[in-house]
Amino acid sequence: MNNKKRILVLSSLDHSLINFRGDFIKSLVKEGYKVYAGAPEFGEQKLKELKALGAIPVSYYLQRTGLNPFNDLKTIFNLKKIIKENNIDLVYSYTVKPVIYGSIAANMNKTPVVSLITGLGFAFTGLTFKARTLQRLNEFLYKLSIRKNKTIIFQNSDDYQLFLDRKIISKHQKVGFVGGSGVNLEQFKTRVNENSTDVISFIIVSRLIKEKGIELYLNAAQTLKVKYPKAEFHVIGAPENSPSAVDSKKLNMLNDDGTIVYHGPQNNIPQHLYKRDIFVLPTYYREGVPRSILEALSVGLPVITTNTPGCKETVINKKNGFLIEPQNLDKLIEAMEYFLINKESIKEMGINSRNYAKEKFDVNIINKNLLKMINNILNPTTAH
Template sequence: MEKKRILLIASYDGSLIEFRGDFIKNLINNGFDVYAAAPEFTEHYRKLIKDIGAVPIDFKLQRTGLNPLKDFKSIQELKSIIKRHKIDLVFPYTVKPVIYGSIAANMCKVPVISLITGLGYAFTGLSFKVRTLQRFNEMLYKLSIRKNKVIVFQNKDDYELFLDRKIITKHQKVDFVSGSGVNLNKYTFKEKNPTENVSFLLIARLIKEKGIAYYMEAAKILKAKYPKTEFHLIGGNENSPSAISKDEINLLHDQGVIIFHGIQHNIEKHLQQRDVFVLPSYYREGLPRTNLEACACGNPIITTDSVGCRESVRHGVNGFLIEPQSQDALIEAMEYFITNPDKIKEMGYNSRKYAEERFDVNIINNDLLKLINNVLKI
């Protein structure tokens, strides 16, 4: 029997390995031929995709902004890819791949399972420009995913929003998964035993919506009060209107307020070395991967009681949910761990237990595999 061919569509090549690598391996192990499409493949990720047995495919995609001509060309290119490789099912994730991949697949009459991984910047509604972009994206979502076989959400809030905005109807088939999952064999548990040298870590894109500025301000205030406490920051500089100033980060690093690591690839090592993970995001998340990785490594988590983020924390059990954009709430939660270091060990253990119960990548991937088999009637 000829193998079924699945096309994954991503907005950048690294996510195919970092977020979907285990999923691709699972599909291949279950007898599928996997094609992985992303714009501007680097040789590094092209090789990694080939090494796990998938076929990397380049296509052009303007990741941010709107350009109707370029966006139309992306759809046409994806349509050509689907036809040329005789794809049996398309699996797009993140905003533009879902919209353009779904339109292309529907034009080819190829079934689609789309994964909504968070609505991000365009659904924060912080300015007139963003609200305009939001309405346009709503229209594109409604147009593109109406014929999709299954729409998979990472949290109930996004599902309710899609219903409220009439992007989908209650008659459309939907399902839910707990994020992209985390490989518990890679992100291993390390017991935390801090004393007065409590260390915090934030890993994120360096944009305001991720709460970076609130974290840096908390570090300035708490460092003055508790000099032995450490505040670590990992992330790359962003080409974005809301990017945090590189000079501001470097200044705090030079002053010894924060320890800035830039971009890092051995995230599990950093999580294991630090005590408490912090993500004060007010971005519209799906379910932040870093929160799941922190859970697996046994870090208590401080994050916001907002869309996506709240899914990763049982308040008071494996961390704290705080009010978004509240400097006082963030400082209070961080100071709790500084003055109660014994709680870090207890809550860290609870984080790992929660990861094993809910976020194991094998659980997530098996759920997605069942959806695919059902759509393809395997």
């Protein structure tokens, strides 16, 4: 049994390994790989869950926010040691810091790397001086780290084009494409789409930062609640410390006066989605393919999101929802009001969402593609 090939799946958060890569880890284990799951620290519950999937949790040093050359070097050498000591055959890394530092560490050990670009985040919005400075730095670090990687996987073609345009990678580099982390269609079953009441309810599930469009959603709710007092505007997300975080006092105030229903962070997202009618994410953050939208599609909700990289892949405009221009409050209000006026289209667009999730974002299809890419590297003679 010791001749199993060993894969290190590298993340920046323990819960992400379960929530976003749990099905993928299961697929790797089933395929006969020995899977190590790397994160900076593990809660007891997540340790149990990862072990139940058949993975071996490995903690490594990482300062998740900010940049400090000494801390970053410490991360690289810590990862290099982990890769060497566990005889890792391939590193599969995702999100910015694990991709950059995991790639450098693996390259130092001459260990193959497959890295997944899960969206470029705040740094690539170009909206502020800080964002532009971070973008230049991230471009430099990506160039330094991923050029020797066996495969770089993108979640949308816009990110790939940007990496080419910025000369972060060359057009000869081996790349792959997947529709986000995928969605488990069994876990997010289609809802019984029969709203017999005259209450139309909207929901946003997101990090509560301005770039995700939460302020726009709150402003739209304030406008629409006056005209449609029965409409409901639900918000799920944890308060954040980020400079662009939405003021929790504002959330609580709008909740108390009945404009919104603020649930805070929640673990049972499917149960909340089943009870709502329309999913909204007016983000202008540089997304990969937002997992929250995939979950809403799978449940069978129409989706209102922005015509931006990663989001525009999830909606066929006017078929399963609406694509609006980012940071445009009037267009957001118009799209939301459409469903308040045309209640009958909620069911039809919701069915189209579920069908689109089945066709394009089923986690089994996505994991099959990922496994094929990994098998081609580790078992080229038997790859299927």
